[in-house]
Amino acid sequence: xxxxxxxxxxxxxxxxxxxxxxxxxxxxxxxxxxxxxxxxxxxxxxxxxxxxxxxxxxxxxxxxxxxxxxxxxxxxxxxxxxxxxxxxxxxxxxxxxxxxxxxxxxxxxxxxxxxxxxxxxxxxxxxxxxxxxxxxxxxxxxxxxxxxxxxxxxxxxxxxxxxxxxxxxxxxxxxxxxxxxxxxxxxxxxxxxxxxxxxxxxxxxxxxxxxxxxxxxxxxxxxxxxxxxxxxxxxxxxxxxxxxxxxxxxxxxxxxxxxxxxxxxxxxxxxxxxxxxxxxxxxxxxxxxxxxxxxxxxxxxxxxxxxxxxxxxxxxxxxxxxxxxxxxxxxxxxxxxxxxxxxxxxxxxxxxxxxxxxxxxxxxxxxxxxxxxxxxxxxxxxxxxxxxxxxxxxxxxxxxxxxxxxxxxxxxxxxxxxxxxxxxxxxxxxxxxxxxxxxxxxxxxxxxxxxxxxxxxxxxxxxxxxxxxxxxxxxxxxxxxxxxxxxxxxxxxxxxxxxxxxx
Amino acid sequence: xxxxxxxxxxxxxxxxxxxxxxxxxxxxxxxxxxxxxxxxxxxxxxxxxxxxxxxxxxxxxxxxxxxxxxxxxxxxxxxxxxxxxxxxxxxxxxxxxxxxxxxxxxxxxxxxxxxxxxxxxxxxxxxxxxxxxxxxxxxxxxxxxxxxxxxxxxxxxxxxxxxxxxxxxxxxxxxxx
Ligand code: SF4
Numbered sequence: 316x317x318x319x320x321x322x323x324x325x326x327x328x329x330x331x332x333x334x335x336x337x338x339x340x341x342x343x344x345x346x347x348x349x350x351x352x353x354x355x356x357x358x359x360x361x362x363x364x365x366x367x368x369x370x371x372x373x374x375x376x377x378x379x380x381x382x383x384x385x386x387x388x389x390x391x392x393x394x395x396x397x398x399x400x401x402x403x404x405x406x407x408x409x410x411x412x413x414x415x416x417x418x419x420x421x422x423x424x425x426x427x428x429x430x431x432x433x434x435x436x437x438x439x440x441x442x443x444x445x446x447x448x449x450x451x452x453x454x455x456x457x458x459x460x461x462x463x464x465x466x467x468x469x470x471x472x473x474x475x476x477x478x479x480x481x482x483x484x485x486x487x488x489x490x491x492x493x494x495x496x497x498x499x500x501x502x503x504x505x506x507x508x509x510x511x512x513x514x515x516x517x518x519x520x521x522x523x524x525x526x527x528x529x530x531x532x533x534x535x536x537x538x539x540x541x542x543x544x545x546x547x548x549x550x551x552x553x554x555x556x557x558x559x560x561x562x563x564x565x566x567x568x569x570x571x572x573x574x575x576x577x578x579x580x581x582x583x584x585x586x587x588x589x590x591x592x593x594x595x596x597x598x599x600x601x602x603x604x605x606x607x608x609x610x611x612x613x614x615x616x617x618x619x620x621x622x623x624x625x626x627x628x629x630x631x632x633x634x635x636x637x638x639x640x641x642x643x644x645x646x647x648x649x650x651x652x653x654x655x656x657x658x659x660x661x662x663x664x665x666x667x668x669x670x671x672x673x674x675x676x677x678x679x680x681x682x683x684x685x686x687x688x689x690x691x692x693x694x695x696x697x698x699x700x701x702x703x704x705x706x707x708x709x710x711x712x713x714x715x716x717x718x719x720x721x722x723x724x725x726x727x728x729x730x731x732x733x734x735x736x737x738x739x740x741x742x743x744x745x746x747x748x749x750x751x752x753x754x755x756x757x758x759x760x761x762x763x764x765x766x767x768x769x770x771x772x773x774x775x776x777x778x779x780x781x782x783x784x785x786x787x788x789x790x791x792x793x794x795x796x797x798x799x800x801x802x803x804x805x806x807x808x809x810x811x812x813x814x815x816x817x818x
Numbered sequence: 819x820x821x822x823x824x825x826x827x828x829x830x831x832x833x834x835x836x837x838x839x840x841x842x843x844x845x846x847x848x849x850x851x852x853x854x855x856x857x858x859x860x861x862x863x864x865x866x867x868x869x870x871x872x873x874x875x876x877x878x879x880x881x882x883x884x885x886x887x888x889x890x891x892x893x894x895x896x897x898x899x900x901x902x903x904x905x906x907x908x909x910x911x912x913x914x915x916x917x918x919x920x921x922x923x924x925x926x927x928x929x930x931x932x933x934x935x936x937x938x939x940x941x942x943x944x945x946x947x948x949x950x951x952x953x954x955x956x957x958x959x960x961x962x963x964x965x966x967x968x969x970x971x972x973x974x975x976x977x978x979x980x981x982x983x984x985x986x987x988x989x990x991x992x993x994x995x
Binding site for chain 1 (some may be wrong): 867868869871874877881882884887914915916919924947950951970
């Protein structure tokens with residue numbers, strides 16, 4: 316076993332409150348880290364490029380600590396991590412598209428976010444004129460009586476765009492290949508040189524369903540970089556918003572999954588509860604999705620008595636109205652017939668990809684940022700993290716059901732111990748170059764924000780990694796051997812973000 | 819199970835959950851909209867939605883139009899899977915360069931007369947993503963827009979109002995394409 320290079324491992328308590336230092340490594344050390352990832356000794360949290368450098372965020376889950384390794388002084392490439400550890404592959408391809416830093420030795424050198432339509436090559440690197448659009452070579456498939464079904468980027472429903480290339484034998488899927496990047500808006504470059512206020516605005520628009528979680532993570536990264544003392548009341552309000560967001564998404568998705576199994580009644584019922592969450596959020600915080608409510612330093616709205624009442628009433632409604640729906644799910648044989656055993660994700664694969672959220676936890680990956688890399692306000696709360704091993708669509712539904720219950724409990728705990736005082740602190744000027752790390756458990760998993768600030772306080776680099784990066788590839792794996800008709804079911808049970816991934 | 823379902827429906831009719839403050843207002847709005855759609859088109863409105871690069875926030879509110887509070891389908895307004903069946907194209911998001919062709923082709927595939935609604939601040943002019951190397955602009959950078967509904971995202975009531983404004987507009991009266 317190769318020696319792991321010494322990295323500045325940091326525990327949550329420390330990186331939550333102070334700037335985060337990356338450890339500079341040599342090329343052989345970088346490769347040693349890639350091998351450690353492949354051996355499962357550490358988990359990949361993200362990989363991204365900066366000007367002339369690549370970075371990896373690593374998680375040592377046993378010791379509950381995080382490190383960032385940085386390989387500097389690059390010309391046009393870096394030793395591929397994806398060569399050893401598949402979860403890094405798409406992140407590397409994205410880094411190559413944006414910065415022109417190629418993963419040397421990588422098996423898959425196809426572009427990922429760059430579809431040849433931006434007019435420029437490597438927009439965050441040398442930004443040369445683009446040679447133009449070229450057809451995207453899908454992976455070759457060979458075999459007896461195979462046929463292909465291309466789907467997207469425009470899908471039948473009201474959902475985001477992406478392309479799925481199914482290869483099927485009869486009804487059975489033998490391979491799914493995803494092609495993403497359609498919603499790439501160039502957020503990484505818009506972040507460069509932006510003020511913190513503008514950065515917060517953009518962060519809150521990476522993935523609309525997770526706007527609270529993204530603003531939260533961005534605020535965390537800023538507050539760590541600039542050592543901001545955030546008022547306790549602001550933390551509690553952030554927590555309430557984050558749990559409301561989780562509730563809205565889980566409730567909506569539980570119904571939507573059942574709807575994809577031709578059981579629309581469940582969607583009708585859960586969408587009523589979901590709508591109530593959004594209305595309570597609007598009453599309490601002034602916006603149905605609570606967008607732009609979390610900013611560096613705290614929150615922009617206080618919660619008044621009327622808001623507290625609205626949220627308490629909501630929790631009551633869910634506590635009354637949700638259990639009968641769960642019972643309905645659990646006693647409808649025709650529905651269970653579609654969900655049980657469908658889209659199985661093995662614990663081994665979930666672990667290897669560091670799959671976050673319900674995708675990982677339904678396949679035995681016992682990790683939740685709120686508990687394992689704690690942050691306020693969850694350090695003061697009782698949280699039980701549900702876990703299952705069976706890893707199918709049914710398991711992911713149950714995981715979400717349990718998380719709905721947990722969110723209700725967390726909201727009640729926070730309302731019962733709501734601190735008083737201000738909700739927004741002043742953010743001090745940077746004065747020097749600073750970096751900070753934000754890590755938040757959104758409804759679909761852990762969102763990572765890496766923020767570098769210039770001495771004048773503007774953003775030098777902001778990398779945001781959606782949980783979907785490590786879930787999309789697993790969706791390709793779970794559909795194998797299932798019938799095409801079960802794809803919507805599997806897809807919805809994951810519910811990966813297109814926009815959060817494409818940025 | 820059937821009995822459970824029936825009981826569930828009897829005991830907890832969805833209409834009981836609906837009369838929230840603006841619930842009635844939205845029902846009224848949707849009914850007015852449906853009358854208009856019938857007057858102008860002689861039938862209901864079929865809507866095809868395309869996300870041209872949004873953050874997915876706008877989609878969530880468009881989806882909410884289908885929940886029992888707003889229940890758009892009650893009024894004959896429905897979302898269709900194929901552009902061939904659509905009268906109205908709803909576009910969300912800034913149009914990314916990577917989606918421009920798919921959006922244009924969807925619009926081309928719709929039969930005339932057809933209308934385009936740009937939903938959300940991004941679809942107006944690119945919103946907070948305007949000026950990016952990856953963004954072509956608002957929806958009108960690629961398709962002709964008849965109506966814009968503002969908001970980030972516009973809530974379901976704003977969407978209903980927008981649909982109503984569209985069918986009341988003179989363009990539709992004249993049946994332009
Ligand atoms: S208008 Fe707002 S909600 Fe809609 S796509 Fe743009 S950022 Fe997202």
